[in-house]
Amino acid sequence: MKELKILAIVVFFTLVTYWGVEPFAHSKMHKHVEGHNFVYDGTADIEEVKAKIEAAKEEKHPTAALEKKLTEKKAFWADVKKIAAIKGDPKAGEAVFGICLGCHNGSGVNMGGVVPPSLDHAGALYDKNYLIALIKDPAMGSNVDHKYADTMSHPMGAIKTMVTTPQQIADVVAYLLKNKAGEITPKEAFVDACGRCHANRYAKWTQAGFVPKTKSNIKTGQDIDLLKFKQKVATEQEAVSNYMGKLPPDLSIIIRARSEHFLSTFVENPQSDLPGTAMPRTGLTKEGFEKVTEYLGETGDPSAKARAELGPKVIIFFIIFTILAVLWKKSVWKELH
Numbered sequence: 661m662k663e664l665k666i667l668a669i670v671v672f673f674t675l676v677t678y679w680g681v682e683p684f685a686h687s688k689m690h691k692h693v694e695g696h697n698f699v700y701d702g703t704a705d706i707e708e709v710k711a712k713i714e715a716a717k718e719e720k721h722p723t724a725a726l727e728k729k730l731t732e733k734k735a736f737w738a739d740v741k742k743i744a745a746i747k748g749d750p751k752a753g754e755a756v757f758g759i760c761l762g763c764h765n766g767s768g769v770n771m772g773g774v775v776p777p778s779l780d781h782a783g784a785l786y787d788k789n790y791l792i793a794l795i796k797d798p799a800m801g802s803n804v805d806h807k808y809a810d811t812m813s814h815p816m817g818a819i820k821t822m823v824t825t826p827q828q829i830a831d832v833v834a835y836l837l838k839n840k841a842g843e844i845t846p847k848e849a850f851v852d853a854c855g856r857c858h859a860n861r862y863a864k865w866t867q868a869g870f871v872p873k874t875k876s877n878i879k880t881g882q883d884i885d886l887l888k889f890k891q892k893v894a895t896e897q898e899a900v901s902n903y904m905g906k907l908p909p910d911l912s913i914i915i916r917a918r919s920e921h922f923l924s925t926f927v928e929n930p931q932s933d934l935p936g937t938a939m940p941r942t943g944l945t946k947e948g949f950e951k952v953t954e955y956l957g958e959t960g961d962p963s964a965k966a967r968a969e970l971g972p973k974v975i976i977f978f979i980i981f982t983i984l985a986v987l988w989k990k991s992v993w994k995e996l997h
Contacts, residue, residue: 693925693932700789702737704929705803709733723767727923728821736800743826748834756832757760759822768869770896774856775867783841785951792942795823801930802884802940830865846955849877850954853942853952857900857908863959867896868922904938915956 696704716723742832745997766778782791793801797820799811808814823829844852847863855865864871874885901907914923925932927949930939944952957964 663986669824684886684926693922695921695925695928698787698924698928698944698949700787700793700941700943702733702740704932705733705737706730707929708935736793736797739826740796740801743792743796744789745831746826746830748827748830748832750831750838752828752833753831753833753835754839756823756828757835760813760819760832763816768769770899773899774815775896777852777856779836779840781840781842781844781848781886783837783839784844785849785852785948786836786943787943787945788833788837790941791836792829794979795819795829795832795945803929804938804940806936807938846951846958849948850955852910853944857904857939859910860912860956860959861910861954862912866893867892867900908939911956911960913960915953915960920953923953927952 670858685753709726713723713726716726719897760779760976763776765776765778766780768775789803794816795801797805797811798816799805799814804814805811812820813819823832850860850863851865857867859866868889872885872889872891874883876883897907918926922933926934927942927944929941930937
């Protein structure tokens with residue numbers, strides 16, 4: 661049974677490579693990042709600053725600024741925890757929410773570098789603590805305060821002067837969680853959480869919205885409406901690039917290019933996987949993240965379900981084929997053994 665021995669050797673070394681060598685090599689090239697299960701309590705932010713302090717000490721660099729930042733982070737998230745314990749009044753929050761509608765009105769107008777989300781599904785997508793943190797201090801809440809010498813210069817920084825008291829913050833968050841938490845589709849989740857910065861060419865999505873269906877002029881052969889839309893996309897991409905530092909990547913095949921663990925930790929806290937990145941924390945709940953990845957799977961890997969269903973059938977076929985081949989071999993060579 662030389663064939664079976666050869667097969668066993670091939671299978672053995674394949675499994676060693678797949679389960680041993682490859683993961684080991686990956687662990688050496690990419691650090692392992694622990695997720696926090698989409699819980700936003702400041703733990704990740706505080707751990708990051710502590711790690712930077714330790715690194716600075718090892719390199720004998722000054723740590724005063726980092727120590728100050730650590731104190732600020734601890735105080736900020738302690739305040740978020742206190743506000744989260746306050747009982748919010750959705751009715752009072754509706755009145756406060758009127759302030760937010762100045763920007764979050766669904767008009768699609770770029771403000772400060774990106775188009776503000778409509779917040780129609782904020783209560784279904786975003787975590788309560790994150791919403792509190794975002795209103796209290798947008799730069800600190802989204803963990804991009806390293807980009808700003810003064811967090812008031814954040815495009816949403818003015819909210820700190822308009823919604824000022826803990827009770828007001830608790831009220832408006834209570835309103836969002838109660839009145840803006842209806843059922844949301846995977847497509848809507850992607851558009852709200854990712855689509856203002858990231859394109860998805862397989863879904864025909866751009867930073868300026870979905871590519872419209874247009875027709876070329878019969879006489880000239882030119883599609884004026886499409887050309888106008890492309891100009892709008894170029895303008896929007898320039899604004900986003902200026903705000904983020906560079907144009908965020910197209911997410912068409914991110915679901916196939918990155919592991920689920922990487923995507924979850926990166927979306928939960930971009931700084932954990934890419935320190936210094938300009939990408940803000942999105943504040944998605946676990947359910948919101950699953951909605952987004954479901955849409956990314958639908959658009960970037962639509963055949964995944966069919967492959968999963970076909971896989972067992974292929975394995976069964978090969979098992980049957982192998983048995984038949986062994987029996988055939990025995991039949992042909994039985995007179996010679």
